[in-house]
Amino acid sequence: MPIITLTTDWNANDYYLGAIKGKIFSQCPDAVIVDISHQIQPFNIHQAAFILRNTFSNFPVGTIHIIGVNTEGGHDRPFLIIRYENHYFIGTDNGIFGLLFSVEPEMILSIKTKEKIPGFSGISVLTDTACKLFNGVQPESLGTSIKSYKKRIPIRAAIDESVINGSVIYIDSYKNAITNISRELFDRVGKNRPFEIFVRSNHYMIDKINNFYHETSPGEILAIFNSIGLLEIAMNMGNVAELLDLSVNSSIRVKFREE
Amino acid sequence: MPIITLTTDWNANDYYLGAIKGKIFSQCPDAVIVDISHQIQPFNIHQAAFILRNTFSNFPVGTIHIIGVNTEGGHDRPFLIIRYENHYFIGTDNGIFGLLFSVEPEMILSIKTKEKIPGFSGISVLTDTACKLFNGVQPESLGTSIKSYKKRIPIRAAIDESVINGSVIYIDSYKNAITNISRELFDRVGKNRPFEIFVRSNHYMIDKINNFYHETSPGEILAIFNSIGLLEIAMNMGNVAELLDLSVNSSIRVKFREE
Amino acid sequence: MPIITLTTDWNANDYYLGAIKGKIFSQCPDAVIVDISHQIQPFNIHQAAFILRNTFSNFPVGTIHIIGVNTEGGHDRPFLIIRYENHYFIGTDNGIFGLLFSVEPEMILSIKTKEKIPGFSGISVLTDTACKLFNGVQPESLGTSIKSYKKRIPIRAAIDESVINGSVIYIDSYKNAITNISRELFDRVGKNRPFEIFVRSNHYMIDKINNFYHETSPGEILAIFNSIGLLEIAMNMGNVAELLDLSVNSSIRVKFREE
Numbered sequence: 001m002p003i004i005t006l007t008t009d010w011n012a013n014d015y016y017l018g019a020i021k022g023k024i025f026s027q028c029p030d031a032v033i034v035d036i037s038h039q040i041q042p043f044n045i046h047q048a049a050f051i052l053r054n055t056f057s058n059f060p061v062g063t064i065h066i067i068g069v070n071t072e073g074g075h076d077r078p079f080l081i082i083r084y085e086n087h088y089f090i091g092t093d094n095g096i097f098g099l100l101f102s103v104e105p106e107m108i109l110s111i112k113t114k115e116k117i118p119g120f121s122g123i124s125v126l127t128d129t130a131c132k133l134f135n136g137v138q139p140e141s142l143g144t145s146i147k148s149y150k151k152r153i154p155i156r157a158a159i160d161e162s163v164i165n166g167s168v169i170y171i172d173s174y175k176n177a178i179t180n181i182s183r184e185l186f187d188r189v190g191k192n193r194p195f196e197i198f199v200r201s202n203h204y205m206i207d208k209i210n211n212f213y214h215e216t217s218p219g220e221i222l223a224i225f226n227s228i229g230l231l232e233i234a235m236n237m238g239n240v241a242e243l244l245d246l247s248v249n250s251s252i253r254v255k256f257r258e259e
Numbered sequence: 260m261p262i263i264t265l266t267t268d269w270n271a272n273d274y275y276l277g278a279i280k281g282k283i284f285s286q287c288p289d290a291v292i293v294d295i296s297h298q299i300q301p302f303n304i305h306q307a308a309f310i311l312r313n314t315f316s317n318f319p320v321g322t323i324h325i326i327g328v329n330t331e332g333g334h335d336r337p338f339l340i341i342r343y344e345n346h347y348f349i350g351t352d353n354g355i356f357g358l359l360f361s362v363e364p365e366m367i368l369s370i371k372t373k374e375k376i377p378g379f380s381g382i383s384v385l386t387d388t389a390c391k392l393f394n395g396v397q398p399e400s401l402g403t404s405i406k407s408y409k410k411r412i413p414i415r416a417a418i419d420e421s422v423i424n425g426s427v428i429y430i431d432s433y434k435n436a437i438t439n440i441s442r443e444l445f446d447r448v449g450k451n452r453p454f455e456i457f458v459r460s461n462h463y464m465i466d467k468i469n470n471f472y473h474e475t476s477p478g479e480i481l482a483i484f485n486s487i488g489l490l491e492i493a494m495n496m497g498n499v500a501e502l503l504d505l506s507v508n509s510s511i512r513v514k515f516r517e518e
Numbered sequence: 519m520p521i522i523t524l525t526t527d528w529n530a531n532d533y534y535l536g537a538i539k540g541k542i543f544s545q546c547p548d549a550v551i552v553d554i555s556h557q558i559q560p561f562n563i564h565q566a567a568f569i570l571r572n573t574f575s576n577f578p579v580g581t582i583h584i585i586g587v588n589t590e591g592g593h594d595r596p597f598l599i600i601r602y603e604n605h606y607f608i609g610t611d612n613g614i615f616g617l618l619f620s621v622e623p624e625m626i627l628s629i630k631t632k633e634k635i636p637g638f639s640g641i642s643v644l645t646d647t648a649c650k651l652f653n654g655v656q657p658e659s660l661g662t663s664i665k666s667y668k669k670r671i672p673i674r675a676a677i678d679e680s681v682i683n684g685s686v687i688y689i690d691s692y693k694n695a696i697t698n699i700s701r702e703l704f705d706r707v708g709k710n711r712p713f714e715i716f717v718r719s720n721h722y723m724i725d726k727i728n729n730f731y732h733e734t735s736p737g738e739i740l741a742i743f744n745s746i747g748l749l750e751i752a753m754n755m756g757n758v759a760e761l762l763d764l765s766v767n768s769s770i771r772v773k774f775r776e777e
Contacts, residue, residue: 003543005536014432015310015487018264018295022317025262025293029319033293034543034551036536042433043496051533058540060547072473123486173532174560213590227641228533237561273691274569274746277523277554281576284521284552288578292552301692302755329755331731382745 003032003059004130007052008068009040020068020123027131034059043070045152046248049099050170054228056087064130067091071122073113079125081133081143083107088139090129092122098151109143155249157181159189164254166231168246175241176226176234179252183225186254193256197223199233200250206233213237262291262318263389266311267327268299279327279382286390293318302329304411305507308358309429313487315346323389326350330381332372338384340392340402342366347398349388351381357410368402414508416440418448423513425490427505434500435485435493438511442484445513452515456482458492459509465492472496521550521577522648525570526586527558538586538641545649552577561588563670564766567617568688572746574605582648585609589640591631597643599651599661601625606657608647610640616669627661673767675699677707682772684749686764693759694744694752697770701743704772711774715741717751718768724751731755 004024010016017038024031036055040048048069056065064087071092073079082089082097084105089097097105113125129142157166157180166181197206199221206223209231216222218237221244226232233252234240241247263283269275276297283290295314299307307328315324323346330351332338341348341356343364348356356364372384388401416425416439425440456465458480465482468490475481477496480503485491492511493499500506522542528534535556542549554573558566566587574583582605589610591597600607600615602623607615615623631643647660675684675698684699715724717739724741727749734740736755739762744750751770752758759765 001547007536010432014296015313016432018266018293018310018314019317019486021293021295022314022319022322025291026317026319029260032543034536034539036539037532051536054533055536055540058537058544060540060544063540072471077473173528173534214595227537269691273555274572275691277525277552277569277573278576280552280554281573281578281581284550285576285578288519336732 001030001032002062002064002134003034004028004134005034005036005056005059005063005065006038006068007036007040007048007065008038009042009044009048009070010038010068016068016123020066020127023124023127024131027127028134031131031134036065040069045069045094045096046099046154047170049096049154052089053100056089057085059087061086062088064088064090064133066126066130067096068123068126069096070094071126073122073125079111079113079122079129080146080149081107081109081111081129081139082149083139088133090126090133093149095150095152097149099154107139108146108149109139110146111143155180157185159185162189162193162256162258164189166252166254168233168248168250168252169230171241171247172232174234175239176232177241177244177246177250177252178226179231179233181231181252181254183229183231186225186231190254190256193259195254195256197231197233198251198253198255199244200246204244260289260291261321261323261393262293263287263393264293264295264315264318264322264324265297265327266295266299266307266324267297268301268303268307268329269297269327275327275382279325279386282383282386283390286386287393290390290393295324299328304328304353304355305358305413306429308355308413311348312359315348316344318346320345321347323347323349323392325385325389326355327382327385328355329353330385332381332384338370338372338381338388339405339408340366340368340370340388340398341408342398347392349385349392352408354409354411356408358413366398367405367408368398369405370402414439416444418444421448421452421515421517423448425511425513427492427507427509427511428489430500430506431491433493434498435491436500436503436505436509436511437485438490438492440490440511440513442488442490445484445490449513449515452518454513454515456490456492457510457512457514458503459505463503519548519550520580520582520652521552522546522652523552523554523574523577523581523583524556524586525554525558525566525583526556527560527562527566527588528556528586534586534641538584538645541642541645542649545645546652549649549652554583558587563587563612563614564617564672565688567614567672570607571618574607575603577605579604580606582606582608582651584644584648585614586641586644587614588612589644591640591643597629597631597640597647598664598667599625599627599629599647599657600667601657606651608644608651611667613668613670615667617672625657626664626667627657628664629661673698675703677703680707680711680774680776682707684770684772686751686766686768686770687748689759689765690750692752693757694750695759695762695764695768695770696744697749697751699749699770699772701747701749704743704749708772708774711777713772713774715749715751716769716771716773717762718764722762 170178429437
């Protein structure tokens with residue numbers, strides 16, 4: 001029995017969340033609904049994409065992921081069903097899908113809807129579609145195959161022979177700063193050379209990578225590749241983002257020793 | 260198998276929530292528990308009633324809704340089971356039921372309890388009752404039929420021939436301001452006449468109703484009938500409540516052209 | 519079918535929570551996952567222990583409790599499986615278990631892991647272990663029996679013949695201040711003598727214990743033994759912690775009349 005996950009910007013002190021769960025249980029009473037997050041900042045498709053991108057593959061294949069962020073649809077913004085790595089994603093074509101996937105999806109369907117879907121009523125389209133998939137309806141019967149979706153380009157790190165110019169893309173629960181510098185990129189450019197990591201231009205410098213947070217004393221700045229393989233500027237049991245005034249887009253530069 | 264929903268003012272960083280879920284699963288292991296909200300402001304029965312009123316009918320009939328807001332009971336404040344539109348509501352007779360229902364419920368039972376239910380222990384009454392209903396016990400055997408509950412009158416919009424004097428009753432996740440002016444009232448008084456909506460006396464004026472939020476440019480004030488049929492003062496991708504200093508009870512007046 | 523509960527400091531606006539739930543459902547699709555709290559302050563094992571201690575026994579025996587607070591493990595901080603009152607607790611040996619249990623557990627196992635468990639990857643150890651227990655694997659096959667875990671001593675109230683010197687150990691959702699003075703201790707020292715409770719040295723005094731919050735008018739300070747048997751300094755429908763500037767560790771002294 002597939003799982004239905006929810007990633008939304010409907011804060012838990014609102015009535016939208018109860019409404020969508022009620023709608024799902026009314027149409028597919030056996031659904032297992034999993035809350036991924038309901039604390040996406042309003043309309044922030046970048047945050048929603050980051051969370052879902054780093055979460056979805058932990059679920060069993062066949063899981064149905066509803067994206068309830070900036071959902072308002074219309075003729076120029078259809079609701080889509082996308083199959084990617086055998087997971088289903090249902091949401092509005094507002095640019096989020098371009099941030100979510102690394103390669104082309106296996107299937108993109110534009111959901112057939114009435115001409116006008118006013119206001120928040122779009123959630124019924126999402127829940128109806130999710131429950132039909134859950135109940136075994138063939139996806140192809142729910143929409144028209146299309147070639148692509150709105151593309152948004154995530155900000156990537158820029159490189160030259162001995163430098164990676166990256167940036168912070170996420171501040172996590174512990175106020176650690178996750179960057180867009182992957183371990184793969186670091187290894188490829190660095191070729192095992194000694195390095196210095198500069199945080200916010202030249203304000204702070206780190207010259208080693210930790211294996212564990214607790215290798216470094218509480219309160220000291222450290223760098224670590226986290227569980228999703230991205231370089232993280234962190235502090236063991238401290239709040240590095242506040243102390244170093246780091247936020248999304250802050251500059252993180254890695255300089256390797258010239259050969 | 261019925262669903263049990265929870266609407267409480269026990270914030271998620273407290274131990275009450277885990278306790279109530281544990282109690283439910285101990286008594287009815289097959290329960291599907293759905294969190295409607297645990298972010299009701301302490302004792303705010305108006306907020307709880309607004310959320311549950313606009314949520315419950317999305318669930319299947321037979322759903323059991325536990326209300327954990329201002330629950331302390333006693334001789335003058337019995338715990339009630341109410342059947343309304345074939346849903347069950349269990350809570351303390353603290354005035355919330357008067358805000359929750361539009362017409363008389365089908366059944367009102369006062370739950371039999373020991374003389375004294377000290378402090379927070381009242382939640383056991385709620386969970387015991389919910390699980391007995393869940394397990395198929397006849398509601399009539401759980402309490403004594405009574406005629407009514409404490410009434411609280413929600414603030415309604417006042418009308419004359421060409422004016423509706425309403426007010427903000429809720430600020431949602433997107434900081435849009437939901438009013439007590441329904442589409443039905445608007446159409447009945449307005450009879451398709453041109454109109455002006457005045458936000459906070461005469462500070463801001465709107466003279467059209469949107470079908471979609473995104474018809475209006477981001478940052479511009481707009482009016483729309485939302486998914487629950489209430490007039491909403493909103494901003495596409497903006498925070499109208501903060502910008503216009505709107506809060507619950509702020510005045511919203513609609514003036515139709517005199518005939 | 520056992521339940522798996524989660525108590526973590528991974529705020530709900532992060533991707534860790536979705537990841538752990540996905541991992542669980544991938545390995546034990548029939549799991550019922552219950553969120554106890556995801557709003558533990560980062561690394562605050564005292565808060566996590568307080569919540570779980572006062573929650574777990576409401577669940578059916580056999581429930582598996584995952585503790586996701588300060589989880590980073592290593593050679594000096596093994597991951598443990600502990601059976602206590604026929605519940606299972608899985609977490610890192612970071613001191614929390616000493617705060618969680620009143621008597622010696624029935625079983626303590628140190629989980630066998632690879633030499634290095636870098637960074638956040640430790641959650642896989644927790645979820646793998648929980649799912650193996652869920653799927654019926656014998657706990658003894660998952661780890662090595664050990665004698666003890668890291669002890670942390672919770673701050674206890676000090677007593678002499680006529681005085682209890684206690685302190686605030688928790689501020690709840692309603693901003694009431696829960697103390698470390700149990701009803702049992704109060705009765706044992708007090709022997710039914712008249713008393714005065716001094717809040718923050720001599721700033722505020724209370725000389726009775728309520729049975730109900732609402733016995734006292736809104737806005738007045740009161741004392742009550744709460745549902746977990748601890749003395750609570752509270753205010754009916756008010757915010758006592760803010761008004762009296764109470765926080766964790768604030769002094770609460772009970773003085774009984776000398777005989």
